[in-house]
């Protein structure tokens with residue numbers, strides 16, 4: 001029996017970081033996915049191992065299920081239908097099991113993802129031999145929600161074969177879970193994100209699970225019906241960073257300057273709400289669309305200024321901003337910042353020649369330009385080996 005899942009990455013149009021502190025943010029899924037597959041070996045194989053293969057990272061992990069059972073005091077109440085947080089005791093044990101694999105120093109950031117894998121697997125499926133394979137189209141640690149799509153795709157394949165949800169095994173091709181199952185996957189993925197991020201707001205796993213464009217505040221999502229085609233150039237500065245550390249640094253700045261930071265977060269809240277209103281409001285003609293794009297550009301610039309104020313911009317991000325400004329284009333970081341990816345709004349009237357020129361100039365700085373469709377599918381699953 002094999003099941004596969006694909007969960008999209010995301011961009012944040014407004015509100016990252018402030019959303020961790022209760023402000024509104026706006027995010028959309030993108031058509032770049034993390035894929036997970038889960039396969040149980042036949043009982044006759046007498047296979048006793050749980051294997052995790054990170055295909056495009058060239059890493060394989062395996063644990064004896066017997067050993068896992070012995071070392072692991074599964075947290076009481078850890079059952080598939082009620083997502084629970086990993087206790088400090090379980091975290092310690094899992095971290096030791098991951099350390100035994102001696103992940104090369106250059107890839108040590110992956111330890112957090114492997115920890116989340118072991119936690120989600122044992123909580124949802126218990127101790128069962130299996131092989132899990134991960135591939136991803138997303139750059140890791142770059143602001144496009146790789147950690148969330150990793151946790152969503154894993155939670156989905158585990159839930160699908162946990163025997164606790166009713167699914168039609170005859171479904172052909174990619175299909176979507178029902179709302180209850182999506183909700184369950186989203187909650188488990190959030191617990192995985194907590195192990196990777198420390199204190200996530202939940203926006204990344206939510207938009208990866210449900211797709212489309214969403215407004216998100218204090219754990220609650222509102223779907224946004226976009227009335228315009230948004231085109232964004234995504235530029236990966238390739239400067240590595242870690243969401244957990246950046247989220248913690250903003251929290252520390254808030255502790256040092258509570259009044260100023262509260263004002264910053266409130267300003268971001270207004271920007272996100274205005275941005276969502278503009279995206280949803282109908283536009284009757286080309287002039288109206290252009291007017292809306294001008295407002296969106298201004299909101300993005302204001303949001304970027306406030307992100308700089310939070311201390312999460314970076315010299316590479318500032319270089320992209322300056323480069324795109326030469327072409328009168330507006331840019332903001334997306335995700336946790338500190339490097340990673342930035343978004344540049346491409347107005348509908350912008351010619352392909354200009355877009356090509358901007359891309360060429362950015363690429364000459366060593367950055368990588370990506371194109372992705374915005375606001376598409378969320379999580380999907382598929383039984384068997386077909387695509």
Ligand SMILES: Nc1ncnc2c1ncn2[C@@H]1O[C@H](COP(=O)(O)OP(=O)(O)OP(=O)(O)O)[C@@H](O)[C@H]1O
Pocket residue numbers: 034054109110111112113114134135136139140141142143144145146147148150196197204241242243244334335336337
């Ligand atoms: N395909 C994957 N395989 C294993 N671990 C992964 C994978 N994708 C993400 N991770 C885990 O998530 C970490 C990156 O998450 P991080 O939150 O720092 O960045 P991001 O999710 O790409 O960006 P952002 O949170 O700003 O959107 C990796 O270091 C790793 O631990």
Ligand SMILES: C[C@@](O)(CCO)CC(=O)[O-]
Pocket residue numbers: 012015016017018019020143145197199200201202203204243247334335336
């Ligand atoms: C930086 C942050 O706001 C977005 C990361 O994509 C963190 C979070 O909301 O969990």
Ligand SMILES: [Mg+2]
Pocket residue numbers: 145146147148197204243
């Ligand atoms: Mg992340």
